[in-house]
Amino acid sequence: MEFKADERISQVFMTGKHLGITRLPFFFTSFFGNFVIDPAAPERAKLLVEVQTASIASRDAERDKNLGSRDGFDSKRHREWKFTSTGVKQLGDVQVMSGDLDLHGVTKSVDLNLTIGTLVKDPWGGQRLSIELTGTITPTDFGMYAANMAWSGDDLELSMRLEGVLQS
Template sequence: MNTFLKTSVALGSLVLASSPLYAADYVIDTKNAHASIEFRISHLGIGLVTGRFNTFEGQFSYDPEQPNDSSVTVDIDTSSIDSNHAERDKHIRSGDFLDVKTFPTAKFVSTQYSDNGDGSASLTGDLTLHGVTKPVVLDVSKLGEGNDPWGGFRTGFEGSTEIKLKDFGIDYNLGPASETLYLNLSIEGVKQ
């Protein structure tokens, strides 16, 4: 083997070893309703208002051998908020809360995935909501992975976090019990 060929093989091996070659890319399966973004918030300190965002899309990259290289991006249509009450949803879409005409999309872009070694992890990222971008941390659990009946391969996760509405410029006064919004996400991704 000549020197040029040996050098080329060595460089190629180095590039392959140093790149995240084995990470798989997934598209979040919102088309078939195998994903959800749900929320809850206290109502007057007495009960809970719950709901969901019906329209969103995203993708993630995940390698079970190197989970800390994982990444995720999610775009949410803020006008798709659904609390099972039309008048309340109209108010939430207004300038008092989400102001969906001005801010039609919320976005999450991960910056770090820290695997705990037991199927759980912390996912840190930037959440843009109501025109404000702030770091948030989600507690994440891997739900499973495997082949589906349609010839694809899927991996699923769930995660939760809480945010202070005022941190995102949403300062409509609902009382001190209603300052925190709790988010729960369940995603199933289809390997590309």
């Protein structure tokens, strides 16, 4: 079953600590997501998410500028980042999707926790399924630094909440 993420509902964001104090999310408002999944056989799931780095939105224009700078996502040179799944495995009660994260010109393998929703009929006669992926990445592994204090610390939480529309 192939699904296309509904961008009007789906969310792609990262969260970092602002000044080491408060968890601050920053969203990416322009992205494409496509996944193939059979809820009865999640180990065969495939996912591709492509995100436009210039679409970053943190509710503060100056912070967005910092996040898009060379120390951050460097949106002028790296116009997108993407996640391409390579497999799904069951670890105890948790499903984990492995994949290649291509960010800031560097590709690294990452593991993200995977939650699969229930297939439902929508009011428009289609079918929808949600998946949620969450995990932690280390920006310095990708040549990214604290983006002028837009985040501090070594880790960013990556979250992708995708509501997919079944493609015919």
